[in-house]
Amino acid sequence: MPAHRLPAFAALLCCLPLTLAAADRITGQPFATRSEVHAPHAMAATSHPLATQIALDIMKAGGSAVDAAIAANAALGLMEPTGNGIGGDLFAIVWDPATRKLHGYDGSGRSPRALTMDEFRRRGLTEIPSHGPLPVTVPGTVDGWFALHERFGRLPMADNLAPTIRYARNGHPVHEVVAYYWDRSVPRLSRWPGFSAQFTIDGRAPRNGETWKNPNLADTLQKIADGGRDAFYKGDIARTIGDYFAANDGFLSYDDLAAHTGNWVEPVSTSYRGVDVWELPPSGQGIAALQILNLLEPYDLRSYGFGSPEHVHLFVEAKKLAFADRARWYADPEFHPAPVARLISKDYARERGALISMDTALREVQPGTPAQLDEGDTIYMTTADASGMMVSLIQSNYRGMGSGMAPPGLGFILQDRGEQFVLKDGHPNSYAPGKRPFHTIIPAFATKDGEPWLSFGVMGGAMQPQGHAQIIINMIDFGMNLQEAGDAPRIHHDGSTEPAGQNVLMTDGGRIELESGFPYETVRGLMRRGHRVQFADGPYGGYQAIMKNPQGGWTGASESRKDGQAAGY
Template identity: 40%
Template sequence: MRNFHFAGRSTVHAQNAMVATSHPLAALTAIEVLKAGGTAADAAVAGCALLGVIEPQSTGIGGDCFALYQPKGEGKIVAYNGSGRAPMAAKPEWYLERKIHAVPLTSAHAVSIPGAVDAWDVILRDHGKMGFDTLLQPAIKAAEEGYVVAPRIAFDWKNQFDKLKKGTNTERYLLPGGKPAVAGDVIHQPELGKTLRAIAAKGRDAFYSGEIAADMVETLRGIGGLHTLEDFAEHSTETTSPIGTMYKGYDAWQCPPNGPGITMLVMLNILSHFDLTKFPPLSIERFHLEAEAARIAYMMREQFIGDPRHVNVDVARILAKEFADEHVSQIKMDRVLELPNVAPPMNPSTIYITVVDKDRNACSFINSIAHSFGSAIVSNKTGILLQNRAGGFRIQPGHPNCIAPGKRPLHTIIPGLLTKNGRAIMPFGVMGGQYQPVGQCHVLTNILDYGCDVQEAIDMPRGLHYEGVYQLEDSVPAEIVEGLKKLGHKTTSIVGPLGGGQAIWIDWDKGTLTGGSDPRKDGCALGY
């Protein structure tokens, strides 16, 4: 239970419906949709579309989307893969012939076909009651009439100033007065508003064909891109079944590859061999075990995971008990395990939104333009900021994540869903690029092992073992930092906090919802 002597947030409680996300206005918008009779899918799309305007560094219609949806909280869980593909001309040989050995993150080559708009369309078709004509109106209003910049968004804007100065059309669209926006500034994006109006009127086809698609292709090809109108026209969302594992009597579900949720599931399988309750939640041992599980799981991901339409990904073998068993015995409590240093190509940012409606439809929904402000390429006339998700590819023939025509890159965004006996218990997500699998495990074990409520679990200090260094938030106690160093961990502090996070806990017996939202972002949980 929260100690009210100290600063913090209370959990949010409601009976009917709830949303949690990274900006209060998006949470309010989603609640208004729910009150108007919309489903969890309707609310998620409306909130996310608005976030694409008011949180431009993290998300937008120029990005990708993944989602998990469980109808009535006890039906079949559906996984939506709204990630974009590489252009059909993107052959690894093309890059190698030009001595390009890694995808430049602010080049046209980093832009995969944006998948978000099509994913929203498919999710609404399957689970929504409203259409783009209604749900995009808050985003249109914010773009055309202006929105007020929130503090965390201003923090990111300032940190990305140099990147935006050098981008394509970014100075025109994203640096008002030649400076980064500060908290309290009012920003207008009329070109983006016009684009959203076209999608609201004509649907997803307005984005993937016609003038909007032509402008994106012209922009990208003008700076060396390989994209064609056919690449946009042929894009489609994949609807699949989730993958999962059991932890402490609960089932944790993720979207399958090319999503990286399997990384989180491997971490849980490893951690299930240890009794974390023997150690305090803020302890050297707990942070050490989490780091070792992450290092093993990330090494697995680097070796085996890519787009399953292009490479064989043996999900069953990776999630089998034997796979975790062979690694668990190597973990030592008195020293760091010797493993190859894994350096993923990118460490982006994102937004997450979770919604549970009055019918207990549970939606776990995540949308991203990859790195902060994506590729720093804005389409010439449309105001669309394009993602740099293709920067996640390797240019390494034979690697499961090597770039190829029509291939989807190994992603970072993972919506999570916890169930018990087939019923939704907690749709949740933790933002923060490569941190996401670790963050989900951290939040989940805070709840299931340490008895935290959803807000306490999200608030807890965090760390990420990344590229051979343990990145620790300032809130991690000094004695833990020193203890980790003695075990052989190289540690460092970080400029910004590790990601964000939201969760909604469903209490079926009481008929109530409990929500939490990360103070590392600007948002909140709201319910009614």
């Protein structure tokens, strides 16, 4: 998050008495930048106000929460291309009131089949570049839309895409945070064919409040609305993509697109103080949140207090242990199945939790051996409709605006998710043709006594499982409401061994980045335990959430660090 967009409450919090960290200076209660939003019929929470309004309009017209999620996601691809678009991947969890169960969808794409490990070696590369043609994988978003729509949609797909097509043709004002990140992306990505012509105004990013149009994207979405899923994966769009990469030193082909399919998957869960928290299994990193919660459950965090040295220390140590397993076990399950049941079990957490000391920070953490003991930038949004259906959906181009590769006339950029592969033989996440890379984007859900309670997410790379765990802890242990849980200052630990890139081992304990609002007493207490603590402006993610109220209706919350909005009717 840019410094000028840090929420006003952050500056206020840094001046509070030590006993009131993350609390209002007058009441002493947890601080919120705005009230929770309540509505009797339906709710939407996205990172852009216009996308939220589109979702509500769709549900008012008789659409389901899934229809609304698709419509809002399409709008975000136009309005927030700094984080997502139809050149990226999609994951979702849906609560279906008809079957009274959760359904998960893994809409991630695979690497080009013509690109081999030998090709990277021939080019002298030890890691996959962050931009350009080489990190591009098959985009899975459009497939995800149609898979979700086939099961849970009520309106025609053309109706869901129509609002974005209109905005793409007629224009919309660019919002402040989007404009900031767009401006940062242009210098990096303008070298790639098609980017400047389709994503700049005379070579620069659109400014805050300036009208932006994308008629090429309108044409692409109209083809999808008219021709369905295959219009994207087997029609002219796929041929244009294939020809573009063939002409620009790339490997993604028409055949790669034509062969793509996503997967319905079973969400997995752990119980945290009586609340069941749900994530999707690898190749995503969702179960890291479950591992963190399992490791923290034995501790009375409430008695330590939010923002105390003990609270932050225990959270960071649990994160280190979970992320050591993340680096070792999370990968495409078709190539490297992870022992998920063991990783998220309470017994395994007790064994790993023995490594945590209340007085000393772990500097180096080896992964556990669960297989031997028993048998992986973004938008997040959520919707809920009058029938009780809830959708937790996350979608991304991966790094900012993606690879920079923008095929002519299509109006979108292909993702660079393949950067997450490791160019090392024998690693679970080593590159292979037709393989899904390790994925950072994860939706979350929580139930109480088998009933839906919370659809939520915190986007932002490795912050995501850390953010998921912090939202649950803030609500359950520290008694915060839905908005307060997102507004509370966040903890971000960096430096763990990663499942991707060069896979450098953590040997120095990493570093803690604390958002404004933690007292210096906590910083000193962490340093005494051996932690390195530093300040950072923006790695704290973006939060949206909808809660089902026991007495009926919905409560929504939205991220104060972004442009978003929660609204209902």
